[in-house]
């Protein structure tokens with residue numbers, strides 16, 4: 001009798017899994033898609049040629065010649081990180097009003 005009950009329980013568990021297992025799969029897939037979309041958005045923000053100052057509305061260029069605040073070298077490229085020493089910057093001083101413009105999601109790469 002116990003064997004039959006256990007068999008029934010396993011059967012019930014399997015059918016529950018078969019019925020709802022795909023929900024877990026879909027959730028995992030959605031999570032992965034969301035993470036991918038967020039990363040894409042962040043990359044797109046990092047690659048934007050300008051970033052608007054929240055204070056004065058000036059479109060500050062995020063590419064060009066910049067002096068690294070870490071190693072002191074002047075390099076050309078993205079303002080969010082140094083090509084030489086790899087330092088990441090959380091902000092860029094607005095060329096117009098010097099108020100800090102936050103980097104996309106608070107960091108370089």
Ligand SMILES: [Zn+2]
Pocket residue numbers: 053054055056057058094095096097098099
């Ligand atoms: Zn500004």
Ligand SMILES: [Zn+2]
Pocket residue numbers: 068069070071072073082083084085086087
């Ligand atoms: Zn540097």
